[in-house]
Amino acid sequence: MRKKNTLLAMVFLSLFAMVSFTISEYSTHPPKKNVPIFTKVIYEGNDQVYNDYPLEEGEFYNPILQGCYPDPAITRKGDDYYMVCSSFAMFPGVPIFHSKDLVNWTDLGGVLDDITEFNPHDTGISQGVYAPGITYNPNNDTFYMIVTAFSGGLGNIIVKTKDPMKGWGSPKKLDFGGIDPSIFFDDDGKAYVVHNDAPDKGKELYNGHRVIKIWEYDIENDQVIAGTDEIIVDGGVDITEKPIWIEAPHIYKKDGSYYLMCAEGGTGDWHSEVIFKSDSPKGPYIPAPSNPILTQRYFPKDRENMVDWAGHADLVKGPDDQYYGVFLAIRPNEENRVNTGRETFILPVDWSGEYPVFKNGLVPMEPKLKMPQGVTNKTGQDGFIPNGNFTFEENFSSDNLDYRWIGLRGTREAFIKQTKKGLEITPFSTNIKERKPTSTLFHRQQHRTFSFTTTLEYEPKSEKDMAGVTAYQNENSNYVFGITKKGKENYLVLQKNSKPNWRGETVSEIIATEPIDLNGPIDLKISAEGDEYQFSYAVDGSDFKTVGxxxxxxxxxxxxxxxxxxxxxxxxxxxGNDIILED
Incomplete structure (x- = not known):
């Protein structure tokens, strides 16, 4: 949908000339002898909860998107549902999914997929873009995606399309601050944007004190209307209780009344969802007496199959004419650590009374749900995203690389090339610890118990060369397991990179090294059972040896x-390997 022209190409070249990696690195190179070739990947998830709770007829698993897919927002046009999530510095930005029934989902890639328009090249992994909203406007048959972008000076932006299957238009910068915007279209054709913001200057009462603002929106010019902004929620449900981080607002209209739903309590163990009601889209909004309408914060931390941090929700009417809510939550491991990140869950919503309430959202959540009437569970089949325990195999022979493979701070196409032998990765001079695009093809960790195995053909030519696998949380917190060189010898190295020291330097530790003969392909594996991770290799395809x-x-x-x-x-x-091996 975007128009490409010579001027845009010049802007593209100028943009990348300013960043700290070269244009030549950010393109597909001719193959070199020391370019690693990955011929196969097998990701296998095997969480005990799914073994303990096998699906029966008419059931599906929660979460519906496993791994780091937080801050979901959803909309509907006819029988089509579209859902978006946060992506931060992952690329493409704002992953988008399609469903006909809220159970079976297909991955459509990312909304912000043009590096000349969204370029998180020098941001920390938790910057980039987050907390999107997606809304279908029946008045002009158009979909709108609105989001906050922490890169390139974009701020809050909006993009549009008539058909999410065919791509999106260029981002339009919006003239307001704050975060977590969403857009609401009223029956009379008017539009409004709501978002989280700081209190007016000098009126902040405590740490975490935030407000919800609303603006009238000019649909013709795609811009908020100057001077129309108002604060419609100050602090939260009850400001005398000092509520924190009121955010992620959405407006709905039902039976002539307007409902404002927000997250409250921060995206941690006090997270919740609350609801307000008004006779006008601009308020005043009165909180429901039964708030919160969704939370997991009141229950013991040692409960079985714990789901926690529930909140940041959005509502939609399902195929059975009942309401459903998508929201983020976590499934921590036995050490109460969050390695799979904030995931996308769904629950039916009871809106038979004055206010909506998430069914079973105020009791400890279960791993299974009953499907909407008439729906068949096809997850993991016919191109639908799998959930529960599953195995994903990739040999890189398909013309279209699966959307689950993502880049970081830049496009994956900048460094990968699919060949008859497998996937070539042309190395950048940046390494995994830098806030720059790295030549790394990423897959989310989606289970507490998993293995991630790849077959690698590689011959490093110098100590600056390295190839292998990484388990990565951010630029300062990761493990690297790969092959490099010391003198004339090849070595397999496991390095741990952790939080910066007092000088701001990443603390790096070589956990283990092992000399390796590269007479053929080598298999590298990352595996975990909860908090315990292992890195291993095999040269015969079967007998894996753990390193470190x-x-x-x-x-x-x-x-x-x-x-x-x-x-x-x-x-x-x-x-640009900087791991120094001792003599």
Whole structure:
């Protein structure tokens, strides 16, 4: 849908000339002898909860999107449902999914897929874009995606399309601050944008004090109307209780009344969803007496199959004419660490009374749900996204690489090439610890118990060359397991990179090294059982040997590493290796 022309190409070249990696690195190179070739990947998830709770007729698993897919928003046109999530510095930005029934979903890639228009090249992984909203406007038969972008000076932006299957238009910068915007279209054709913001200057009462603002929106010019902004929620449900982080607002209209639903309590263990009501889209909004309408914060931390941090929700009417809500939540491991990140869940919503309430959203959540009437569970089949326990095999022979493979701070196409032998990764000179695009093809960790295995053909030519795999939470918290060189000898190395020291330098530790003969392909494996991770290899395709023993997954969790993302598993190559092997 975007128009490409010579001027745009010049802008593209100028843009990349300014960043700290070269244009020649950010393109597909001719093959070199030391370019690694990955011929196969097998990701296998085997969480005990799915073994303990097999699906019966008419059931499906919650979460519907496993791994780092937080901040879901959803909309409907006819029988088509579209859902978007946060992506931060992952690329493409704002993953989008399609369903006919809220159970079976297909991956459509990313809304922000043009690097000349959204370029998170130098941001931390938890920046980029987050908390999108998606809304269909029946008045002009157009879909709108609105989001906050922390890169390139974009701020809050909006993009449009008539058909999400065919791509989106160019981003339009909006003239307001704050975060977490969403857009609402009223029956009379008028439009409004709501978002989280700071209180007026000098009126902040406590740490975490935020407000919800509303603007009238000019549909013809795609811009908020100056001077129309008003604060419609100050602090939260009850400001005398000092509620924190009122955010992620959405407006709905039902039976002539307007409902404002927001997250409250911060995206942690006090997270919740609350609801307000008004006779006008601009308020005043009165909180429901029964708030919160969704939370998991009141229950014991040692409960079985714990789901926690539930909130940041959006509502839609389902195929059975009943309401449903999508929201984020976590499934921590036995150490109460969050390695799979914030995932997308769904629950039916009871709106038979004055206010909506998430069914079973105020009791400990279960791993299974009953499907909407008339729906067949096809997850993992016919191109639908799998959930529960599953195995994903990739030999890189398809013309279209699966959308689950993502880049970081840049396009995956900048460094990959699919060949008859497998996937070539042309190494960038950046390494995994830098806030720059790295030549790493990533897959989300989607289970607490998993294995991620790849077959690699590679011959490093110098100590600056390395290729292998990485378990990655952010630029300062990751493991690297790969092949490099010391003198004339090849070595397999396991390195741990953790939080910066007092000088701001990433603390790096070589956990183990092992000399390796590269007479043919080598299999590299990352595996985990909860918090315990292992890195192993095989030269005969079957007898895996662990390098470095069992290591902790603490640095791969958000509660230790910080930020908002889950762990990623990557196929990694660099010509800027800085791991120094001792003699």
């Amino acid at each position: 023993g069992t290591v902790s997954g603490d640095i791969l969790s958000t509660d230790v590493a910080g930020g908002f993302t889950g762990a990623l598993l990557g196929l990694y190559a660099t010509s």
